[in-house]
Amino acid sequence: MKNYDVIIIGGGHAGIxxxxxxxxxxxxxxxxxxxxxxxxxxxxxPAIGGIAKGHVVREIDAMGGEMGQNTDASALQFKMLNSSRGPAVWSPRAQCDKVLYQRRMKQQLEKTPKLHTHQAEGLSFVTEKGKVIAVQTQFGDKFEAKAFVLCCGTFMRGLMHFGPQQLPGGRTGDTAADAISDSLKNDLGLELMRLKTGTPPRVLAKTIDFDQLERQDGESGKFSYWTRDKAYETIDRGGIPQMPCYIGRTSAETKRVITENLHLSPMYNGSIDAIGTRYCPSIEDKIHRFADKDSHQIFLEPEGVFTEEYYLNGISTSLPVHVQNQIVHSIPGLENAEIARYAYAVEYDVVSPHQTLNSLALKPWPNLFVAGQINGTSGYEEAAGQGLIAGANAAGLVAGKPPLVLERDQAYIGVMIDDLVTKDISEPYRLFTSRAEYRLLLRQDNADRRLSKIAYDYGLLPYEKYKIIEEKETLINNEIERLKNERSHGKSLWEHLSSHKNTYDSVVGESDFSEEIKEQIQIDARYECYIQREKQQVERQKRLAKNPIPEEIDYLNMTGLSNEARNKLSRYRPVDLGQAARIDGVTPAEIGLIQVHIKRWEESQKIKA
Ligand SMILES: Cc1cc2nc3c(=O)[nH]c(=O)nc-3n(C[C@H](O)[C@H](O)[C@H](O)COP(=O)(O)OP(=O)(O)OC[C@H]3O[C@@H](n4cnc5c(N)ncnc54)[C@H](O)[C@@H]3O)c2cc1C
Ligand SMILES: NC(=O)c1ccc[n+]([C@@H]2O[C@H](COP(=O)([O-])OP(=O)(O)OC[C@H]3O[C@@H](n4cnc5c(N)ncnc54)[C@H](O)[C@@H]3O)[C@@H](O)[C@H]2O)c1
Structure with missing residues (x-):
């Protein structure tokens, strides 16, 4: 028997x-x-970031996580998506060298003091007096700890579909993890559900006709606040070069092949019961749902410099392998392409997230935390964001700290976790900027200013890193003060800067500030009134959240609630009125009713006492 403070099961993006x-x-x-x-x-x-996902990577980075730095160190190209739109939706995205990303990450873990890595499968949990006390592996080892984090990704009872062919596995080349799923159900009494995701084929570069495709180069930029002082071009990537992506399009022939073979897709002939990602649909889904479209865009992404494999972003499928060959060959530029790896779909078990708290601890098992795809999300970044919170809270629990919960006005990570625990998750959840109600507060460019103090206070971020952000904040605030006090042509410099026609340079002239600081000041000035409006909305929401809901409240017997609200409130058991108000199907009038009910309940408790 070996003893630890915290045990993590699963070394994917959440577990890391x-x-x-x-x-x-x-x-x-x-x-x-x-x-x-x-x-x-x-x-x-092989990509990190993208719409809203890029925000999460910046947040992880600002809180001392690894995903941003690891992406910078293995990036093949960087792009800022949505840069023609407002700063709230700018989204950084990078193609990575898949092998370098993985190898460097493994080494980062190995180099970290107090972190021990061990190759084994967690089979079952041992419990005692309402707590999980140990995990057992296939080697007969029993590891004890004070807190546990489960991050099994797509592996629990993973079943892969290649057309009619079904193979057990968490993803190709990896075995499924069935035993731990049984233990969650039978030993811990948890409710599980089934979801599915999929992946497209990979083809070999020497069989692609790149002349028929549109080349797409990257731009300068990077993820991490801690590599930001270095120019993008000078980040140490062990000499790996930058690589372009390519754009192609499906053809009328692609549509014909898919339409004729749709009955062979496990998604359409009923072989897969699980629900898939609406937002990352398979090519058969796209052709079926958008029947009026003649063609769909695909991105060809290099998988790395040590491989000739290209990822065909946009044609994820679970059609049989012989149909996959016809689909690929119907795409101009891929007429002679050789498939190195077939596409497939995978079904897996998820721990229904209504059983989870915002700290990511399970309600019935307070020292067991869950993070990543196992909570019903889809995506590396979503998984990593949850992993950071779950790991911090597991260590926090051991150290006797209160839980670290990010609110919806503090981080996309907070929005995501709150959505998971209050909304019906019936399909894989992915983040969008539209899921956040306070988008101007939660920009990708200010994640350090929003979160590094929180992370430092909780013990996640060392002082030498926090100091950099603290100094930056002081510089920004002093400069804003100066701009508000200095006047020119009858207006303060700050007022001049709030006009969309002006930039920091055009208003102030030469200065010693970095581009990053100038950008922050400019955004703060331009969007000041909108930011203020969002802050007022946050205050209103906070007033509601100040009303905790006693655990004893019985929704099933509460008169005046609709059946939908009654069932959902009993299932999710919100901790305060703010959270209750965010549950789909609970109306403002019903929140008023609950408020009255709580008052009555509190008075009855006083009389009893
Ligand atoms: C086919 C496929 C296509 C996908 N498409 C994309 C995509 O294009 N982009 C995207 O962003 N997301 C995609 N996803 C989802 C993405 O892979 C996940 O969201 C992300 O990897 C989840 O991270 P995670 O840490 O939760 O789990 P994973 O990355 O799945 O990692 C789980 C880890 O836990 C280990 N493990 C599991 N059970 C046990 C156990 N009992 N004991 C010990 N170890 C265990 C596994 O070996 C694995 O290392 C796809 C997933 C699959 C399988
Ligand atoms: N295949 C699946 O079933 C499945 C499941 C879960 C997640 N995912 C993946 O999650 C990831 C994130 O999803 P997403 O919808 O934001 O996709 P994404 O990040 O690939 O695309 C977002 C936007 O980025 C742009 N983009 C895409 N590829 C690009 C490239 N190579 N170069 C430049 N710009 C590019 C496009 O404008 C696109 O609309 C995707 O990579 C998707 O494949 C897929």
Missing amino acids: EASLASARMGAETLLITQNLDHIGQMSCN
Whole structure:
């Protein structure tokens, strides 16, 4: 029997950030994962970031996580998506060298003090007096800890579909993890559900006719606040070059092949019961749902410099392998392409997230935390964001700290977790900027200003890093003060800067400030009134959240509630009125009713006492 403070099970994107957060907070941490060489493997496309996902990477980075730095160190190209639109929706995205990403991440874990990595499969939990006390592996080892984080990704009872062919597995090349799923159901009494995702084929570069495709180069930029002082071009990537992506399009022939073979897709002939990602649809889904469209765009993404494989972003499918060949060959430029790896779909078990708190602890098992795809999300970044919170909270629990919960006005990570625990998750959840109600507060460019103090106070971020952000904040605030006091042509410089026609340079002239600081000041000035409006909305929401709901409140017998509200409130058991108000189907009038009911309940308690 071996003893730790915290044990993490599963070394994917969630497990990595959970392990690092826990160890960096000083907890003796063990990461158990099925294959150490697959730590941080990108199960699907070799890219980090994108719409709203890029915000999450910046947030993880600002809180001391690894995903941003690891992306910078393995990036093949960087792009800022949505840069023609407002700053709230700018979204950084990078193509990565898949192998370098994984290898560097593994080494980062190995180099971290207090973090131990161990190759094994977690089979079952041992419990005692309402707590999880140990996990057992296939080798007969029993590892004890004070807190646990489960990050099994797509592996629990994973079943892969290649057309009619079904193979057990968490993803190709990896075995499924069935036993732990049984333990969650039978030993811990948890409710599980089934979801599915998929991936497109990979083809070999020498068989692609690049002349028929549109070349797409990257631009300068990077993710991490801690590599920001270095120019993008000078980040140490062990000499790997930058690589272009290519754009192609499906043809009328693609549509014909798919339409004629739709009955062979497990998604359409009923072989897969699980619900898939509406927002990352398969090519058969797109052709079926958008029947009026003649063609769909695809991105050809290099998987790395040590491989000739290209990822065909946009044609994820679970059609049989012979149909996959016809689909690929119907795309101009891919007429002679050789498929190196077939596309497939995978079904897996998820821990229904209504059983989880905002801290990511399970309600019935307060020292067991869950993070990543196992909570019903889809995406590396979503998984990593949850991992960081779950790992911090596991270590926090051991150290006797109150839970670290990010609110909806503080971080996209907070929006995501709150959505997971209050909304019906019936399909894989992915983040969008539209999921956040306070988009101007939660920009990708200000994640450090929003979150590094919180992370420092909780013990996640060391002082030498926090100091950099603290100094930056002081510079920004002093400069804003100066701009508000200095006047020119009858207006303060700040008022001049608030006009969309002006820039910091055009108003102030030469200065010693970095581009990053000038950008912050400019955004703060231009969007001041909108930012103020969002802050007022936050205050209103906070007033509601100040009303905690006693655990004893019985919604099932509460008169005046609709059946939908009654059932959902009983299922999700919101901790305060703010959270109750965010549950789909609960109306403002019903919130008023609950408020009255709480008052009555409190008075009855006083009389009893
Ligand atoms: C086919 C496919 C296509 C996908 N497409 C994309 C995509 O294009 N882009 C995207 O952003 N997301 C995609 N996803 C989802 C993405 O892979 C996940 O969202 C992300 O990897 C989830 O991270 P995670 O840490 O939760 O789990 P994973 O990355 O799945 O990692 C889980 C880890 O836990 C280990 N493990 C599991 N059970 C046990 C156990 N009992 N004991 C020990 N170790 C265990 C596994 O070996 C694995 O290392 C896809 C997933 C798959 C499988
Ligand atoms: N295949 C699946 O079933 C599945 C499941 C879960 C997640 N995912 C993946 O999650 C990831 C994030 O999803 P997403 O919808 O934001 O996709 P994304 O990040 O690939 O695309 C977002 C936007 O980025 C742009 N873009 C895409 N590829 C690009 C490239 N190579 N170069 C420049 N710009 C590019 C496009 O304008 C696109 O609309 C995707 O990579 C998707 O494949 C897929």
